[in-house]
Amino acid sequence: MNKFQRLVYPFPAIAGQERMKKGLILNAINPRLGGILIRGEKGTAKSTAVRALAALLPETEVVAGCLFNCDPNDISRLCEQCRTLLAAGEKLERTSRQVQVIDLPVSATEDRVVGSLDFEHAIKHGVRRFEPGLLAQANRGIIYVDEVNLLDDHIVDVLLDAAAMGINVVERESVSYVHPAEFILVGTMNPEEGDLRPQLIDRFGLCIEVEGVRDPGERVEIAKRREAFDADPMGFIARWAVEEQAVKDRITVARQLLPKVTISLGLLELITQLCLEGFVAGHRADIIMEAAARTIAAWHGREEVTEQDVYEVADMVMFHRIRQAPPPPPEQPKPPEPSEPAGEQQEEPESLEEPEPEQAPPAEQADSEPEKQEDEWNEQEQNEQEQSNSPPAVPQEIVFAVGQPFQVKRITHDRDRILRKGSGRRSHTKTASKAGRYVRSTMQRKNDDLAFDATLRAAAPYQVYRRREQIAIAIETADIREKVREKRIGNFLLFVVDASGSMGARQRMVETKGAILSLLLDAYQKRDRIGMIAFKGNTAEVLLPPTNSVEMAHKLLEELPTGGKTPLSAGLTKAYGVAKTQLLKDPNISPLLIIISDGKGNVSIGSDKPLKEALRAAEIIQEEERIKSLVIDVENKGFLTFGLARELAHSLGAEYHKIDELKADTLVQAVGRAVSRE
Amino acid sequence: MSELKKIYPFAALVGQEEMKKGLLLNAVNPKLSGILIRGEKGTAKSTAVRALAALLPEIEVVADCLYGCNPDDITTMCMNCRERQANGETLPRERRKMRVVDLPVSATEDRVVGTLDIEQAIKRGEKRFEPGVLAQANRGILYVDEVNLLDDHIVDVLLDSAAMGVNTVEREGVSFSHPANFILVGTMNPEEGELRPQLLDRFGFCVNITGIIDPALRVEVVKRRAAFEEDPESFADRWEAEQDKLRRQIIEAKALLPKVQISDEMLFLIAGIAIEMGVDGHRADLIMMKAAKTMAAFNGREEVSEEDVRQSVDLALLHRMRRKPFQELAVDRQKLQGVMAGFKHSHAHNHAHSHAHTNTVK
Numbered sequence A: 001m002n003k004f005q006r007l008v009y010p011f012p013a014i015a016g017q018e019r020m021k022k023g024l025i026l027n028a029i030n031p032r033l034g035g036i037l038i039r040g041e042k043g044t045a046k047s048t049a050v051r052a053l054a055a056l057l058p059e060t061e062v063v064a065g066c067l068f069n070c071d072p073n074d075i076s077r078l079c080e081q082c083r084t085l086l087a088a089g090e091k092l093e094r095t096s097r098q099v100q101v102i103d104l105p106v107s108a109t110e111d112r113v114v115g116s117l118d119f120e121h122a123i124k125h126g127v128r129r130f131e132p133g134l135l136a137q138a139n140r141g142i143i144y145v146d147e148v149n150l151l152d153d154h155i156v157d158v159l160l161d162a163a164a165m166g167i168n169v170v171e172r173e174s175v176s177y178v179h180p181a182e183f184i185l186v187g188t189m190n191p192e193e194g195d196l197r198p199q200l201i202d203r204f205g206l207c208i209e210v211e212g213v214r215d216p217g218e219r220v221e222i223a224k225r226r227e228a229f230d231a232d233p234m235g236f237i238a239r240w241a242v243e244e245q246a247v248k249d250r251i252t253v254a255r256q257l258l259p260k261v262t263i264s265l266g267l268l269e270l271i272t273q274l275c276l277e278g279f280v281a282g283h284r285a286d287i288i289m290e291a292a293a294r295t296i297a298a299w300h301g302r303e304e305v306t307e308q309d310v311y312e313v314a315d316m317v318m319f320h321r322i323r324q325a326p327p328p329p330p331e332q333p334k335p336p337e338p339s340e341p342a343g344e345q346q347e348e349p350e351s352l353e354e355p356e357p358e359q360a361p362p363a364e365q366a367d368s369e370p371e372k373q374e375d376e377w378n379e380q381e382q383n384e385q386e387q388s389n390s391p392p393a394v395p396q397e398i399v400f401a402v403g404q405p406f407q408v409k410r411i412t413h414d415r416d417r418i419l420r421k422g423s424g425r426r427s428h429t430k431t432a433s434k435a436g437r438y439v440r441s442t443m444q445r446k447n448d449d450l451a452f453d454a455t456l457r458a459a460a461p462y463q464v465y466r467r468r469e470q471i472a473i474a475i476e477t478a479d480i481r482e483k484v485r486e487k488r489i490g491n492f493l494l495f496v497v498d499a500s501g502s503m504g505a506r507q508r509m510v511e512t513k514g515a516i517l518s519l520l521l522d523a524y525q526k527r528d529r530i531g532m533i534a535f536k537g538n539t540a541e542v543l544l545p546p547t548n549s550v551e552m553a554h555k556l557l558e559e560l561p562t563g564g565k566t567p568l569s570a571g572l573t574k575a576y577g578v579a580k581t582q583l584l585k586d587p588n589i590s591p592l593l594i595i596i597s598d599g600k601g602n603v604s605i606g607s608d609k610p611l612k613e614a615l616r617a618a619e620i621i622q623e624e625e626r627i628k629s630l631v632i633d634v635e636n637k638g639f640l641t642f643g644l645a646r647e648l649a650h651s652l653g654a655e656y657h658k659i660d661e662l663k664a665d666t667l668v669q670a671v672g673r674a675v676s677r678e
Numbered sequence B: 001m002s003e004l005k006k007i008y009p010f011a012a013l014v015g016q017e018e019m020k021k022g023l024l025l026n027a028v029n030p031k032l033s034g035i036l037i038r039g040e041k042g043t044a045k046s047t048a049v050r051a052l053a054a055l056l057p058e059i060e061v062v063a064d065c066l067y068g069c070n071p072d073d074i075t076t077m078c079m080n081c082r083e084r085q086a087n088g089e090t091l092p093r094e095r096r097k098m099r100v101v102d103l104p105v106s107a108t109e110d111r112v113v114g115t116l117d118i119e120q121a122i123k124r125g126e127k128r129f130e131p132g133v134l135a136q137a138n139r140g141i142l143y144v145d146e147v148n149l150l151d152d153h154i155v156d157v158l159l160d161s162a163a164m165g166v167n168t169v170e171r172e173g174v175s176f177s178h179p180a181n182f183i184l185v186g187t188m189n190p191e192e193g194e195l196r197p198q199l200l201d202r203f204g205f206c207v208n209i210t211g212i213i214d215p216a217l218r219v220e221v222v223k224r225r226a227a228f229e230e231d232p233e234s235f236a237d238r239w240e241a242e243q244d245k246l247r248r249q250i251i252e253a254k255a256l257l258p259k260v261q262i263s264d265e266m267l268f269l270i271a272g273i274a275i276e277m278g279v280d281g282h283r284a285d286l287i288m289m290k291a292a293k294t295m296a297a298f299n300g301r302e303e304v305s306e307e308d309v310r311q312s313v314d315l316a317l318l319h320r321m322r323r324k325p326f327q328e329l330a331v332d333r334q335k336l337q338g339v340m341a342g343f344k345h346s347h348a349h350n351h352a353h354s355h356a357h358t359n360t361v362k
């Protein structure tokens, strides 16, 4: 079917963004490069460029009338229909058509991606027929996903499966079908909205990062051209037609030249060396870099790859795969600048496994004497307070600045682990409610959430046998299918912050606020829900009720004063209450208490000793399996340490960290881990 | 028409000049792609949006087309209209007001993008596409009250179609795409959470509004509101002349807009502002340029003045400023003045661009 499309802005009219354009052109010349991922800030013509590329794509030979664009010259990869024709001794009719760019919208459901039963046909003829989906249309073409980082995980899985095998295997809804599905994946995304899963990133042969143009003249040119296009798109396209044709012709020439392009052994070694030095995993990068270097040589009209060619493509190939930026080439006029984010991406799954957090070692605590400790500590606290009280003009409450946030690292691998379990933006959950995105259907009945399309497909093949009055289709109970929905729910991060005087003693609060800030930053990207409780003096207070507004949290953080005693148990009890209420409102949410304290509780709610009461509260929290916790110990390293926070972590069954040991990555990872723990 | 009378007249809105300007400019030029109005509760945000509906100009549509296609522009027509025209049919025309289509926060995805037509499937066993909210909003305004409360996956869908003006549907057994070119208007209370940066950028303009402080104006707000509530019809009648003036101004501006020229000098000023003030991407430049041109048209001029640019800066820049985490949305006024003054200064000394005075964009 012909699809509605807007007039497309001509490729050569895109001002600047040379690397993005080159990356796209390379893919138009050589489909073996495996596509491209374009990352960048909003409003940098990313999707305009991809759509413009469609007009430049070359023609290929296909079997006329084949739904899968089979290649008549490659009988090893024909679809069933073409094979049957061939076996029957018929000749495959050839035709030529332009390589297609197939849009995969983020709202797509599984049935349309992989294909499903053709219900119209089934109703009319009582015959099951496969209705090809996007993967079929995209065979030997390009699948384009705008905002690819927003694609549902289930759809991503389907794409990855097909991409890995080059075929689409359909076993669903009483249809069983296999067809070739070799496609190039092109994606655009804004990293502000979160990142991609590593397996998906790896599927993109090339990756480039775009940013806004800084040159005023170029910016003016961009604005002028865009305005001219908006005012008269047809005229604008016509004015650029010659240049567009020139690019197209050059691509065709390069395609023809490509098989002849050779690469010297020395340059192959260079490629291997670059990949080794960049600690690129696997051999995919080497292979793609070699292919990309040959492709760019062809684009330049050369039959021999030069060193310059290799460097020109090196960072496009390695950008998303490296753990270390490529070294600058020796004496190159234009060295590929290892873009800054490349450094941040160095993290690879292995490193996840390394420094396991210190678990609260139970044995150590077993024979400790909390009460004695408590007394000792209370003495110290008194001394501290006396000291801090001695100068007359010191106010009871002090507001400390927010410490520098740690730079928050990407935690794609963490996210992936969690995803497998299936729970946010940080993790996805199959929701039991009718909210969320419909991704596929199921025969299981429990939600009363009718998936009408799937139900129709289930009922369709039987219509010729069923009695129908006035209607075209009779549905029986056995046909009913329900929707499986995915809803991104962030986690609920509840900060439980010790704002007592001891926190203020040595400017602990500055660091604490810095730590909270870095977690808030991360929560912002993942759209986690957040809340904040502070305890000091005699009570705990909900400073920030559960909200998505990280801004509010930050404001409160800035204003948070410290001073007074440490009502730890009150803080814990309040946190428990807030988390429970939140669970009632939304059973899918997973609350994580982030307790930031030195554990030196010295005020109790009831008649128990403060510490005992706090540990009891901790045990109650531990009993609620849905609530996870994380303790960040802010006790000062010093002559006398009590390890009370560690003990608290033990009672909570929580992960334990000393604040000094926490850098942003470990902190964020710790949260990721705590959330994913069963 | 009596329906419309129950809506508070736009002309009677007190204060909030920046918001009114933003809304009016959008009524003149749909390419400004909308406005986000941020403010506390009770600042008449949604009243203003509803009021705008009554001022919206009429557009020419294909009478029986679900998407309200423009009969004079084949490039933006839906496939059905294109086919009909190709078959030699004269498309039936109609003039109607631009629509304001509500997108409720509780809307489900299938209602937004459209879905399989259940009735057609049951009765005829045929697969047909049932258009959703995005179809209705084509060539009109899509209004989301409390836009910050919108479900993430609905936002994703909005982003997807707003980017290209096309709604591509591949779900629930249907494969369909249709024009979905809408002006996105949203209102929100920032206390209830912020918008995702990506969605923020989709709004051409953004304004922060606060309660009116001037006691005299506050009294005026209350008085008018009371008068309106007491007798909406006669209140509307009293404002009809003013309303009509605005309506005419919009129509005239719309007609003038294609003729408005902008000099390279002004374009460099705009680029300079965008670079110096630190915005992401190039959309700020485009919006500032379009806004300045629309501003000129609204004031009946064919040449963009520096004042037009100045008038459009805030609206286009507020939500695009690169900001530190959690920093509040705000334009650094001092810096902006510096940039604009600096531009003048350099311009006086360097006439490199001024030869281009006549070299304007067509």
Ligand SMILES: [Zn+2]
Residues within 6 Å of the ligand: B062, B065, B066, B067, B068, B069, B077, B078, B079, B080, B081, B082
């Ligand atoms: Zn139409």
